[in-house]
Amino acid sequence: MSDPTTSPYAIAALRRHYEKAAADEAAGEKFYQLMASYDQRDPVVLGYKGAAEAIKARDASLLEKLRYVQAAAHTFEQAVALNPQNAEVRYLRFSVETNLPSFLGMSKHVEEDRQMLIASLLKHPSSGLDAAGFQTIRNYLLKHGKVSAEEAQKLNGVKS
Structure with missing residues (x-):
């Protein structure tokens, strides 16, 4: 059994890969290559695999984009089915x-996920998220304007 802290699929490592991949095409390709070989059923790691597929779509040729977006949607379905409250x-x-073009019609879970995220963050530290996950999600929602002013005020009041 491998040590989860040194595994290439350790959550902390995947968070760093995702952050880099979101900003850089070469890092996106590296992240995709790492995640393409993942074949287990950990819902969080599957979520990162879905994110890697979506990033691959961002950087793919026009003809390949839809294939990667569909693969990402399928992977996210699997991950959420394994743990809907994660x-x-x-x-x-x-x-x-939230970053997909609306004409694709593949952004069906945005409001549901947004509400679930806010509720989870407001329950922190009893949310099941570690401090780094809490900070990442809260910062994303606040930085990208995904919450109302009232929600932002409540989220800013929660200590990590």
């Missing part, structure tokens, strides 16, 4: 779906 999985799907 805020990190919902955050990953939310961050992808």
Whole structure:
């Protein structure tokens, strides 16, 4: 059995990969290659695999984009089905779906995920998220204007 802290699929490592991949095409390709070989059923790791597929779509040729977006949607379905209450999985799907063009009709879970994320963050530290996951999700929602002023005030009042 491998040590989860040194595994290439350790959550902390995947968070760093995702952050880098979101900003850089070469990092996106590296992240995709790492995640393409993942074949287990951990919902959070599957969520990162879905995110890697979505990033691959961003950087793919026009003809390949839809294939990767559909693969990401399928992977997110699997991850959410395995653990519907996992805020990190919902955050990953939310961050992808809010960036998809609306004409694709593939952003069906945005409001559901947004509400679930806010509720989870407001329950922190009893949310099931570690401090880093809490900070990442809260910062994303606040920085990208995904919450109302009232929601932002409440989220800013929660200590990590």
